[in-house]
Amino acid sequence: MSVNIQFTKGSGIRLYTSHDEEYIDAVSGTFNLALGYSHPEVVDILQQQVKDLIHVSSSFTGELASNVLNSILEHAPEGITDGWMRDIIGSTANEGAVKIANKFNGKNEVLSLSLSHHGQTLFTTSISGNAFRRKSFANTISNKHAIVPAPYCYRCPYSAKYPNCGYLCTEAIYDYVEYGGSGNVSCIIMEPILGNGGNVVPPPGYFERIKKICDELDIVLISDEVQTGIGRTGYMFASEHFDMQPDIITLAKGLGGIGIPTAAILYRPEFAVLEKFEHSYTSGGNLLSLAAAQKTMEIVSREGFLENVRDNGVILGQLLNRLKEQYGHFIGDVRGMGYMWGLEIVDKDGAPDVPLTNRIIDKALEEHKLILRGSRYGFGNVVKVRPALTATVDDVQEICDRLDKLFSQL
DSSP states (O other): OOOOOOEEEEEBTEEEETTOOEEEETTHHHHTOTTOBTOHHHHHHHHHHHHHOSOOOGGGOHHHHHHHHHHHHTTSOTTOOEEEEEESSHHHHHHHHHHHHHHHHSOOEEEEETTOOOOSSHHHHHTSSOGGGGGGGTTTOOOOEEEEOOOOGGGOTTOOOTTTTTTHHHHHHHHHHHHTSTTOEEEEEEOSSBTTTTOBOOOTTHHHHHHHHHHHHTOEEEEEOTTTTTTTTSSSOHHHHTTOOOSEEEEOGGGGTTTOOOEEEEEOGGGOOOOGGGSOOTTTTOHHHHHHHHHHHHHHTSTTHHHHHHHHHHHHHHHHHHHHHHSTTTEEEEEEETTEEEEEEBOTTSOBOHHHHHHHHHHHHHHHOEEOEEGGGGTSOEEEEOOOTTOOHHHHHHHHHHHHHHHHTO
16 A cells, blocks of 8 residues: 655654644554654653764764663673674664674574564575565575574464474474584574564473573574564563573664664673674764663663553453454454564464455554554564553553454454
């Protein structure tokens, strides 16, 4: 669908046109508006920063970057004590994480999961588990990489049933390392919840198994928290909630609070191996990004903030599951936590229904002034519901009421 709506202002989870038409954004922009539109505290700090100084060379921002990084590391999982703030987007943060792993162990092969999404640069496109993104660049990308099955229990590639599945999806790691990796697998990169791939939530025990395999095979475990980090799941880091125990964590999207591009790489101290010239960008760690990240961390860290996201997330999940009970003929599964949920849309035989998924998203915008997003950039069959972390119970109820009206018309 060609979208021809011109928004002129936003507040919270709402957007407004020049004619004062109100829309509800149920997906936080592109999941990067952790604090919604125009959060006043972040706006104030940014306005002051713009007046004072927007940019100086990173040679002069080291102390400020260190302070911001420390405010993030205070909440990081146990053992994650160091970091890097010379990125502004998740794609290059993920590239940096792989660079760190490669330099640390001298290997260069990367494993990732099917359905995964780790960025839009040539390199991160090549290590993502969705082949359609690299279809046009087959002669450009040449790095060594392999994909193993995702923990997609709803559509298990082995037709197994959790919990009696033996975690067969993790056994594929052994197979690749032994038969395809030539002893050169450096790292595995994975999202705690597969975001763009369809909001796939791993089952209990999955990451315990992954960590055991990584330790056994000497593989660096990278947690891509570009979408899940900074409170999206109701926890500052989804890695900690799932007891993932990664060696490296990447952050972006929500770290900028209201859409300011900023990113970070966090890691265990032994992974502090990069020289500044090996991974640094002109705008990485710029003053606006640092100011936004610092204020965002202050707000999200306040007493009760994340607890509120968890509690409201339970309500959101209950409301979405009620919709599944009512419209189970095309909602096959509801999965998520916090403010990160997905509705799997299926046909009468339970197969993925991509056309209906896209029709739902289009009708939501055109007829119900509700902004939704789908999985796999329109190639997938999951409708994502991810309001800003500041969304209230009333906001959540309004989103689900509009979904109900939409579904009743299908």
